[in-house]
Amino acid sequence: MKIALIGYGKMGRAIEKIAIQRGHEIVLKISVDNLEDFTPENLKKADVAIEFTGPHSAFDNINVLLSNHVPVVSGSTGWLEKLPQIVHKTNAENGAFLYASNFSVGVNIFFAINKKLAALMNEQSNYDVRVHEVHHTEKKDAPSGTAITLAEQILEEVKRKQSWTMDQPASNQLQITAERIDPAPGTHTITYSSAIDDIEITHTAHNREGFATGAVLAAEFLHNKKGIYSMSDVLGI
Template structure:
């Protein structure tokens, strides 16, 4: 498979190593200094594009992939106010798009555990739920996209919660998300249910970027040749 890497930072390089180890070819490595490769005549050489850039550039990069008729796997977070527009364009142009706030297989299983735990805890009014996420200091957005996904799952299941805030809170209608930035820290997410009687905690801790990168390559392999809008739930049959 021929892959265009849009974003060639630490994540892009981790994806490259895994993709090449699986026998794939990287036909383009696109960063701020090679943005001309986003033009149709260059992008169209790829079977799929994997996009890990910045919140400011993701939407434009995805548009370019659609215009070049190239399926795109996107892992950039912090731009989701434009996600409905991207989905509409994808369907209108008969393209393929797969977004995940986190491509790690372990994290996607953790999402399922979080959803189920929220269902079980919903009737238990004596518990207060909160979240802490820890990432490296180079991470540009807070809370993390993974934390937002976890929060949205909780808000869907726990009655009385109307939204999340990026701080600790005593407001019973808000889910507090505390974001910490420390090095080295590829990513830790902890959901905490607390009562006067006991506590219940679930945590996912990443040890390196390899899990994220491997999941992104798996998603690209799965997306090749498809049309439509997908998530890692489709890839993993969750």
């Protein structure tokens, strides 16, 4: 499979390493230093693009890729208020798009556990719940996309919580707290607390390899497909 990497920072290089190990070819690498190479002619070389950039460039990048009929796997966070436009664009172009706030296989299993636990805790009103995340200092957005996904899953199940906040929460709000500490690749903890006890689940990443491997698995899944997908589709969970 021929892969275009849109975003060639630490994550892009980690994805490149895994992709090559799995027998794929990197035909295009776009960073801030060679934006002039982000052209329709170069995009024709790719079977699929993996897009890891930032909140201010992801939406435009994805639009360009879809306009050029390149299937897109995106892990950029901080732009999701525009996601409905990308869904519409994908359908209009008969394209393929897969978004995940986190591509790690372990994190996606953690998502499934989080949703199940939240459903169990819906009737346990004596427990409060909070989300805490820790990332490296280069992480541009806070809270992380993964933390937001976890929070939104909880809000779907725990009916006494109506919204999330990073401020001091009201009783019907779910608090997310965020720390930026090097060299942490990412830790996410969900805590249910009562006067009697605490229930806590945590996922801790040791390096970027899990994220990179998941992104390549997603690209392999998306190749030759049409439509909108998620990591749940890739992993069958």
